[in-house]
Structure formats: structure tokens, C-alpha cells
Amino acid sequence: MPDLLIELFSEEIPARMQTRAGEDLKKRITDGLVEAGLTYAGAAALTTPRRLTLAIEGLLAESPTIREERKGPKVGAPDKAIEGFLRGAGLTRDQLEERDTPKGAVYFATIEKAGRPAAEIVAEVLEATIRNFPWPKSMRWGSGPLRWVRPLHSILCILSDEAGTQVVPLEVDGITSGDTTAGHRFMAPNRFSVTSFDDYAAKLKRAFVVLNPGDRAEHIWNDAQNMAFAAGLEVVDDKGLLAEVAGLVEWPVVLMGQIDDEFLDLPPEVLQTSMKEHQKFFSVRNPKTGRIERFITVANRETADNGATILAGNQKVLSARLADAKFFWENDLRVAKSDITQWTRALENVTFHNKLGTQSQRIGRIAALARELAPVTGAEADQAEKAARLAKADLNSEMVYEFPELQGLMGRYYIEAAGEDAAVAAVAQEHYSPLGPSDDVPTAPLSVTVALADKLDTLTGFWAIDEKPTGSKDPFALRRSALGVIRLAILNELRVKLREPMQAQVERNRSAARSVTIDDVLDFDSIEDFDGVGNASELSSKEITGDLLAFIHDRLKVFLRDEGIRHDIIDACIAMDGNDDLNLLxxxxxxxxxxxxxxxxxxxxxxxxxxxxxxxxxxxxxxxxxxxxxxxxxxxxxxxxxxxxxxxxxxxxxxxxxxxxxxxxxxxxxxxxxxxxxxxxxxxxxxxxxxxxxxxxxxxxxxxxxxxxxxxxxxxxxx
CATH class of the missing domain: 1.10.730.10 (Isoleucyl-tRNA Synthetase; Domain 1)
Incomplete structure (x- = not known):
């Protein structure tokens, strides 16, 4: 049984697309081979920035001969019926067999399809795969019709067994298959031939290419940890960044650089985010102080000066980036210390949704609901309202404008700088949680209060304007908000009856929807986008609340499924009084x-x-x-x-x-x-x-x- 090796060699493939591309290549090729009658023992897909590789072991040398029997028309049937049957079977009349059946004599045809060589089938399947590959984005180059994520340079496709190696003949838009590939772009660019997967992997490694992305990631992480440990520091764990960087290099060379002293007092999250988003650097932390003091970068080549020039260039670019971050930080701190409420007032000019008014109006609704929920959650009402009004202030800060992923976290820093209580400041960061089924749930009474108010306002607002999830579409993440309400109530053992506060919040949102005018909204493309007073649902607030509560109950069924509680058991409890108390339910x-x-x-x-x-x-x-x-x-x-x-x-x-x-x-x-x-x-x-x-x-x-x-x-x- 021969082994099959395929390599599609191109310009650099975006790191975020590589894993999925490897899976798609494996699935499309193996499905096509099996459908054509070629089974195999095992298959593995590997990727680097410049190549998609598929290795298949134990492939059949040819597809099996297939014998198929077809029942035809009755003997004596009209000639046209018999001729049509013969055309479909590809036979002549003398090849038909007459057999007696309970319904009389009938023609039968035995069709034999001879097996085909593996090379012939592989060529057909691979060409179809290349021409119809499901890249998220693709491009054309030159004059041919072929589309690929980046220009495709060569196709390696060989079958190998004890007798030797055979190139599978194939041509796609002038690219002819062969048995050669190239090594590292700079360190070993010459092409070389291969005879099997083992030969291919070994020669690539000698040509400075680590084929397996898992091996590249492991090498990067081990070297980074060793360098940090030698300096008495530790690398901040970031599996997503590690996977991305492993997809950017074929021959990873790990280097550790210094951050200028003037930037060391920036919040560690700012340093980490700036380096990750702009430079793809790992942060290196001092475990004693928690400060980010150095960075790890991964080069794609070895150099005579052991990376000194690369590090110098990276440090220069990083200093420019961090200078911007420092400027934003210092400007934001000045605003926060002088009057942080100017940010919340500025949100009067920021639209939350074109049917629900501005961010400022939404914050007012959340604050009102937080005050009402405070007695149930154990928070102090005035503090809950204040925390709700400040929680989203950082949305207008320069730092969050540059790094939206820092919203809430920066708010915590700024509110503390404004002299507010630490519990009020913590709300800014914690009220967004939980963001998903595995995210931490806040437990501090103030944070729980505002988090619950925020999510209930989101749900009641979009229900009030009849913008509910449909099928798989949920553009406003309302299922996630409902799950957040459930986890907040259950994990904190809140005894809150949701029906009354939800109905009150529906009414607030309905009033907001009715009051929105064309002058209130700043982001319409045209006057036709504005719905005016028709924004609000025609249902009563009681009916809207009932429908929303049913939606939350549906999400509760999903949440409890992991505990092995069936839907019908939950339905039996939902039918009882007090079903708006999720903890009781x-x-x-x-x-x-x-x-x-x-x-x-x-x-x-x-x-x-x-x-x-x-x-x-x-x-x-x-x-x-x-x-x-x-x-x-x-x-x-x-x-x-x-x-x-x-x-x-x-x-x-x-x-x-x-x-x-x-x-x-x-x-x-x-x-x-x-x-x-x-x-x-x-x-x-x-x-x-x-x-x-x-x-x-x-x-x-x-x-x-x-x-x-x-x-x-x-x-x-x-x-």
C-alpha cells in the first residue's frame, strides 16, 4: 500500500487561517478518496506559514472493481424503454440477461466498473480541492482563474512504496505537480526533491523549517520560559498569542528585549495589550512587583549577531508604540482626577442603538434599575446608582478608544484615580462579567447589582423594540446576556423575582424608543434608516416581559443540561408559581x-x-x-x-x-x-x-x- 504526500507551497498564509486550512485540506482529500473507493490507514495535516501539508498512510494502490446489478424493463417492453435502459447501463442488448420473476420475465444488466489507479484518483481529487478550497478570503494573480489565499507557487504530490516514488501527474493553471519543495525563505531557499514523508520532514528541518506547528509552539514557549527564568522573571501565559506566533514563523528564534524605564509604570495590562496587539510580543513580568519589565519576540531566522539588530529594531518600534500609550494614560488620568463625569456627559453624543437612544440614556436606565435591585443584592442603593453611572465612563477615554479590549479595566484605574471607593471602581471592570459560560462571575454586591442591571437592560431594551434572536442569528449577543443573568442569580444565590423589575425596565426602554427623534441619533446613513415613533413593540410591557422570561427559561435549560437535568423536569418546575425567581426554580x-x-x-x-x-x-x-x-x-x-x-x-x-x-x-x-x-x-x-x-x-x-x-x-x- 503506498503512502501519499501532498504539499501546497505558497506565499505566507495568515496565521489565523492555517489550522482551519489544514483541517479542510485533510477532510476534502480524504472524503474524495474514500468516495472514489480508496481507503487509507491514517492521515495527518501540518501547516507552516508557506505550506499546507497532508500525509496519508496505507492508501490502496487502486480502487476495487465494482459489480452492480440493475433490474430493467419486462421482456417484450417497448423498444424505446429497453434502449433507454441500455444507454443508462452502457451495455448492448446481447449483454442483458432474462430472468423469471413473479411478475414475468424481466431484463437484468450486470455492470462492472473496473478499478482505477490511485494516482489517477488522487489527481482528480486534489485538483478539485485546490480549485474549490474554502478560504475565508482569497485572491487572484496573473491571468489565470485560480484563487488562493496568497499566490500558489508549487504542488508537491507523490505516492511512495517499497518499489519507489511516483509523482502524481497534475496541472492547475500552469502549476505542474512534482516531487520538490523549498526550505526557509532566507536561510535555505533552494528547492530539493523528496521521496517520502519522513524524507520530506527531515530535509525540511535541515533547511530550517519546523513542519509541525505544535513543535514550533513548544519550542517558542520553552525558550521563552528559560530566558525569563534566567533573568528572575516569568512569561505571561497567552495560549492564543502563542498559537498565532507559531503560525508566523517557520524557524522560530526566541529573543528577549528590554522595555525603556519610562514606560515601566504604565499599568501592566496596557503594556501587555499594546505589545500583543501591535507587535505580537509576549510580556515578561517581575513576579515580585507584578510589573511588565521585558518582552519576548520571535524572529523567523538566525543572524550572525544573534538577533541584536532585530531586537534593536523591535525596541525602537515598541518605544514609539508605548509612547502613544503613555500619552493616552497621562491625558486620561488628568481628566479622571479633575472631573470624570465629563466622560459620562460626553456619552450623550454617542448612540447606543438607533432605536434606544444614546449611551448616556442607557446608563440612566441601568442606574435606575441598579437602585431598585440593590435591596435584593445586598448593595447600598446610592452606591449602586453611583457605580452604574460611572461604570462605562472609560468608553470615552483615549486609552479605550485605542484599545477597546481594555474597557472596564481602565475604568477601574480611572475611577480609583478620581478618588472613588475601590468597590465602586471595581464595578467598572466586573459589571461586564460573565461574558461566557466559563467566565468568572462577580461576587461583590455592588458589582453583582450593576452587572445584573446592565444585562437586564440589554435584554429588555431589545425585546422592547422587537429585536430578538432568530435561529442562529444573535447580533446583540442576547443569549449571552441571558446566560449572564442566570449565572449571576444562581452562583450568588440571589433571591430576586425578575418579573417586576424586568417589566419596569421594559417600560423605560419603550419610553426611550418612543422618544428617539432624528436629532438624537448621529449614525444614520440616510433618513430612511430612522424608524421614528414606530420603534417600540406593539405588545404590552407585561406581554413582552412574559416572552423575555420564557427566553431566559430556555437558556436555563441549556445551562442545567450540563448537570444532567432534562428539559421536561425544568418545565415541570417552570409551571409552578415563582418561576421568575431563578434561584428558587x-x-x-x-x-x-x-x-x-x-x-x-x-x-x-x-x-x-x-x-x-x-x-x-x-x-x-x-x-x-x-x-x-x-x-x-x-x-x-x-x-x-x-x-x-x-x-x-x-x-x-x-x-x-x-x-x-x-x-x-x-x-x-x-x-x-x-x-x-x-x-x-x-x-x-x-x-x-x-x-x-x-x-x-x-x-x-x-x-x-x-x-x-x-x-x-x-x-x-x-x-
């Missing part, structure tokens, strides 16, 4: 989930459903509601009397448990009904001919439904 769902997982709980659900079905059918048939009047004096059997007693005992345990929100105890009391309910149905015929007994037993079933439904709506449980 989750406690109920967890307790119900634990009970349903037991044999008693599972069987009780079946007994409940049986009782509910019998009762529902009887009520529909009789046109009455059997909801009261069950009397133990009409009980005929011991099991019937035992059920009366068990229901009274369960209710006596359930009521105080629900009052104290001890859901495990309430669920346990409900599950204890399993035995008496089962015994009742085994011994008793509910729909007896005796009307008195029938009514009494139906009312007893109603009592089962009432007792169980006080804990959860078991009718929502599947199965």
Missing part, C-alpha cells in the same frame, strides 16, 4: 431531578399520570370538576383507606417544607406516595358501577393530583 428542579432518578420517583410519576388521565377523561365525560369531597367513610378497601392516610401525611409534610423552601423534603414526601398509589390502583376499580363510590374515588384521584402538583407539575414529565 433551580433548587426545585435539582430536587425534582434527584427524586425522578429514584425508582419511587419514577413510578410515582406513572401513578400520577394514570390518576390524572382517568380523572381528566371522567371530567370531560361528566362535565364536572372532581376537585373536592373525597371522604374516607366511603372507602371499601384497606388500600383505599391507606391512600387517604398517606395523602394527609404527605400534605402535612409538604406544606411546611415548601414554606421553608426545603424542596428535597417536599419531593421526598411526594415520592413516599408511590407505594400507596400503586396499591390503590392494583386493588380498586375507579370507574365502578356504584356512582357514590365512583365519585368518591375520582375525588381521591383529584387529591393525588392536588398534592403532587403542589410540588411540581408532573404532567410535564416525559414518559
Amino acid at each position: 433551580v433548587k426545585r428542579a435539582r430536587a425534582l431531578n434527584a427524586v425522578i432518578a429514584t425508582e419511587d420517583g419514577e413510578n410515582l410519576v406513572q401513578g400520577f399520570k394514570r390518576a390524572n388521565n382517568i380523572l381528566t377523561q371522567a371530567e370531560e365525560k361528566d362535565g364536572v370538576e372532581y376537585s373536592y369531597g373525597a371522604d374516607v367513610k366511603f372507602a371499601e378497601t384497606n388500600s383505599e383507606r391507606a391512600l387517604f392516610a398517606a395523602l394527609d401525611q404527605a400534605q402535612a409534610r409538604i406544606d411546611p417544607a415548601l414554606t421553608s423552601e426545603d424542596f428535597p423534603a417536599a419531593m421526598s414526601a411526594m415520592a413516599a406516595l408511590r407505594g400507596p398509589v400503586d396499591a390503590f390502583f392494583e386493588d380498586v376499580q375507579v370507574n365502578t358501577d356504584n356512582d357514590i363510590l365512583r365519585r368518591n374515588r375520582l375525588n381521591l384521584l383529584s387529591q393525588i393530583r392536588q398534592v403532587c402538583s403542589s410540588v411540581a407539575d408532573l404532567s410535564k414529565i416525559d414518559g
Whole structure:
């Protein structure tokens, strides 16, 4: 079985595209080969800035011969029908076989497709892959129609086995396949031939190319750590930057440079962000002080002066970048210390959304909601309002304008510089969290209050103008905001009933949407973009809130899925009163989930459903509601009397448990009904001919439904 080696050699591929390109090459080639009948033992894709490589082991030398049998028309069918069948099968009439079937004699054709050599199939699949490769962005060059991410220079495609190496003949827009490649652009640019993947990888390494991106990343990280450790420092971990830098070089040479003393007092986050975004440098930190004191850069070549010239050039460019950052920092500090509120006032001229007004108006709505939420979250109301009004002030700072990813963090520095309390300053950074399912959740009462207000305002605002997520589209990240509300409430064990504050915030946003005028909004491309007073949803604030709460409940189902809690169990709890208290809802769902997982709980659900079905059918048939009047004096059997007693005992345990929100105890009391309910149905015929007994037993079933439904709506449980 031969091995296949493919290399597509081009100008530099953007680092962010390399991993996906390797995966696409592997999938398209292997899928195409298998579809053509060529199976293989294993495949691996490797990438460097200038090449996509695919190595396939144990490929079949040729596709297998395929025999296919087709059933044709009946013997004696019209000639046109037979001729059409022959054309489709590629046969002549004398090659057909007549066979008797239950429906008479029928023509059958046996079609044999001979196998094809692997080289022929590989050439077809590779050409189709190159011509239709799914680059996010591609370009044309020269006069040919071929599009590639950067100009494609050569195609290496060989099949190798014990007998030797064969070049797979192929031509794409004047580029002819061969068995040669080139090494490092500067250190070994000459082309050389290869005979197998092992030969290819070894010769590339001698030509200063590390083929495996994982090996390049490991080499960079180890050298960087060793250099930092030797200087008594440590490298700031950044896996994303490491992967990107590994995609920028074929022969990584790690160098450590010095940051000028005048920049060392800048906030470490500013230094780190500036170096990462502009220069792709790793930050090197002093573990004793937390200051960023040096940087790591990765060159793509070795030099006679051991990188001294490269470092000098990088340090010169870095100093210019950091001079800008220092200028922004010092200017922002002057503003913050003199009057930080001028930034918030300036947000009156910044549009948040063309239907919801300015950032300043939004901040006012968040501040009002934060004041209302403060008693529930344990924050002081005046502090919560102040923190909410300052939390987004840094959006107007020069530093955040240059580095948007520092929003919130810089706000914390500036608010502290303005003389505000550290807890108020922390809100600026923490109120954006959590940004995702793995992001940290703030726990400080002020931060929790403003974070919750911010996310609820986002949700109610876009619901108020009917800009809800549809399908996979969620341009305003509203699903993320809903998950943030859920995690804030549950992980901080907040006992907040969301319906009332959400409805109030919907009304505030509806008022804002109605009041937006063309003069308030600065970013319209044309007058047609402005919706005027038609911005607000036509639904009432109560209806909007109900719809939004249902959306949050849907996200809660996703959140609890990782705990193994099924959607139907959550639905059974959502059907109960107080479903706008997410913490209460989750406690109920967890307790119900634990009970349903037991044999008693599972069987009780079946007994409940049986009782509910019998009762529902009887009520529909009789046109009455059997909801009261069950009397133990009409009980005929011991099991019937035992059920009366068990229901009274369960209710006596359930009521105080629900009052104290001890859901495990309430669920346990409900599950204890399993035995008496089962015994009742085994011994008793509910729909007896005796009307008195029938009514009494139906009312007893109603009592089962009432007792169980006080804990959860078991009718929502599947199965």
C-alpha cells in the first residue's frame, strides 16, 4: 500500500487561517478518496506559514472493481424503454440477461466498473480541492482563474512504496505537480526533491523549517520560559498569542528585549495589550512587583549577531508604540482626577442603538434599575446608582478608544484615580462579567447589582423594540446576556423575582424608543434608516416581559443540561408559581431531578399520570370538576383507606417544607406516595358501577393530583 504526500507551497498564509486550512485540506482529500473507493490507514495535516501539508498512510494502490446489478424493463417492453435502459447501463442488448420473476420475465444488466489507479484518483481529487478550497478570503494573480489565499507557487504530490516514488501527474493553471519543495525563505531557499514523508520532514528541518506547528509552539514557549527564568522573571501565559506566533514563523528564534524605564509604570495590562496587539510580543513580568519589565519576540531566522539588530529594531518600534500609550494614560488620568463625569456627559453624543437612544440614556436606565435591585443584592442603593453611572465612563477615554479590549479595566484605574471607593471602581471592570459560560462571575454586591442591571437592560431594551434572536442569528449577543443573568442569580444565590423589575425596565426602554427623534441619533446613513415613533413593540410591557422570561427559561435549560437535568423536569418546575425567581426554580428542579432518578420517583410519576388521565377523561365525560369531597367513610378497601392516610401525611409534610423552601423534603414526601398509589390502583376499580363510590374515588384521584402538583407539575414529565 503506498503512502501519499501532498504539499501546497505558497506565499505566507495568515496565521489565523492555517489550522482551519489544514483541517479542510485533510477532510476534502480524504472524503474524495474514500468516495472514489480508496481507503487509507491514517492521515495527518501540518501547516507552516508557506505550506499546507497532508500525509496519508496505507492508501490502496487502486480502487476495487465494482459489480452492480440493475433490474430493467419486462421482456417484450417497448423498444424505446429497453434502449433507454441500455444507454443508462452502457451495455448492448446481447449483454442483458432474462430472468423469471413473479411478475414475468424481466431484463437484468450486470455492470462492472473496473478499478482505477490511485494516482489517477488522487489527481482528480486534489485538483478539485485546490480549485474549490474554502478560504475565508482569497485572491487572484496573473491571468489565470485560480484563487488562493496568497499566490500558489508549487504542488508537491507523490505516492511512495517499497518499489519507489511516483509523482502524481497534475496541472492547475500552469502549476505542474512534482516531487520538490523549498526550505526557509532566507536561510535555505533552494528547492530539493523528496521521496517520502519522513524524507520530506527531515530535509525540511535541515533547511530550517519546523513542519509541525505544535513543535514550533513548544519550542517558542520553552525558550521563552528559560530566558525569563534566567533573568528572575516569568512569561505571561497567552495560549492564543502563542498559537498565532507559531503560525508566523517557520524557524522560530526566541529573543528577549528590554522595555525603556519610562514606560515601566504604565499599568501592566496596557503594556501587555499594546505589545500583543501591535507587535505580537509576549510580556515578561517581575513576579515580585507584578510589573511588565521585558518582552519576548520571535524572529523567523538566525543572524550572525544573534538577533541584536532585530531586537534593536523591535525596541525602537515598541518605544514609539508605548509612547502613544503613555500619552493616552497621562491625558486620561488628568481628566479622571479633575472631573470624570465629563466622560459620562460626553456619552450623550454617542448612540447606543438607533432605536434606544444614546449611551448616556442607557446608563440612566441601568442606574435606575441598579437602585431598585440593590435591596435584593445586598448593595447600598446610592452606591449602586453611583457605580452604574460611572461604570462605562472609560468608553470615552483615549486609552479605550485605542484599545477597546481594555474597557472596564481602565475604568477601574480611572475611577480609583478620581478618588472613588475601590468597590465602586471595581464595578467598572466586573459589571461586564460573565461574558461566557466559563467566565468568572462577580461576587461583590455592588458589582453583582450593576452587572445584573446592565444585562437586564440589554435584554429588555431589545425585546422592547422587537429585536430578538432568530435561529442562529444573535447580533446583540442576547443569549449571552441571558446566560449572564442566570449565572449571576444562581452562583450568588440571589433571591430576586425578575418579573417586576424586568417589566419596569421594559417600560423605560419603550419610553426611550418612543422618544428617539432624528436629532438624537448621529449614525444614520440616510433618513430612511430612522424608524421614528414606530420603534417600540406593539405588545404590552407585561406581554413582552412574559416572552423575555420564557427566553431566559430556555437558556436555563441549556445551562442545567450540563448537570444532567432534562428539559421536561425544568418545565415541570417552570409551571409552578415563582418561576421568575431563578434561584428558587433551580433548587426545585435539582430536587425534582434527584427524586425522578429514584425508582419511587419514577413510578410515582406513572401513578400520577394514570390518576390524572382517568380523572381528566371522567371530567370531560361528566362535565364536572372532581376537585373536592373525597371522604374516607366511603372507602371499601384497606388500600383505599391507606391512600387517604398517606395523602394527609404527605400534605402535612409538604406544606411546611415548601414554606421553608426545603424542596428535597417536599419531593421526598411526594415520592413516599408511590407505594400507596400503586396499591390503590392494583386493588380498586375507579370507574365502578356504584356512582357514590365512583365519585368518591375520582375525588381521591383529584387529591393525588392536588398534592403532587403542589410540588411540581408532573404532567410535564416525559414518559
